[in-house]
Amino acid sequence: MKRKSSSGRQKIPIEKIPKKSHLQVTFSKRRSGLFKKASELCTLCGVEIAIIVFSPADKAFSFGHPEVESIIDCYQTRNSSLDSSSHQLVEAHRNANIRNLNMQLTQIINQLEMEKRQGEELDRAWKARQRQYWWEIPVNQLGLHHLQHLMFSMDDLKKNVAKYATQMFMDHTSIPPPITGLGPTGFGPPQIFADANSSAFSFRY
Incomplete structure (x- = not known):
């Protein structure tokens, strides 16, 4: 076409x-x-x-x-003659307005610069906190390096918990049985005596 x-x-x-x-x-x-x-x-x-x-x-x-x-x-x-009183008044008024506008502009620029510096300081502080307390960041916001570090740390924690639990279990099972009675002197376990006329044993406390 x-x-x-x-x-x-x-x-x-x-x-x-x-x-x-x-x-x-x-x-x-x-x-x-x-x-x-x-x-x-x-x-x-x-x-x-x-x-x-x-x-x-x-x-x-x-x-x-x-x-x-x-x-x-x-x-x-x-x-x-541009130096008449009316012209001077108008000129002075205009110059005053210009000075006022320049002062306002300078104040705004200074305020913007101060807010910019504060923003940069807050950004640096936030990044430093992230580096120091990176584990407090949500998992979906972590990078690959921190995710791997977190995985290794959790694996070490799991091993340490298992080791501590095993040690506690071994210490608990090795405790001697409690004393249920006293001997003739008031201390120690009951003594066993044999009856000369029978094969039965009797316990004395």
Whole structure:
């Protein structure tokens, strides 16, 4: 089957959009992009910008840094002196905000570094505990080396228990029988005496 050839990306002609619904959607998207680029330019280069755009419905939208009014005033009055009191106030306010943001950023970075170090210390402590008390770890989490070591240890334990049990059994069976009576002197087992007139034996205590 013959593959349909693709024309690739086509360049959109720069001309007014005839359809009103498409016109409004395009305006909203491009306006947001324009204001975003202006904000990035202010942040990166420290410039002052004022933008005023009108929608197809003649609705005004503006963006200004630090303020639209102050920039328009400077432009209209052609005030070349940027050291006026109002400009100095705006500049001081902006610098204060920048310093405050930098301080907050520094605090956040320091906190992240401290938490990172604490996390590394906890991780090292946990690994050290695992190496020292590895038998407390669940069996399904042990590696091959520890499993073999555990198997050999349990085998040795089984042998030691069997040996100890055998020794206890031997010690128990070798105990002499208890004394059930006393002799004439009050100590020792009963003595056996034979009767001269008969073959019977008698016991004296």
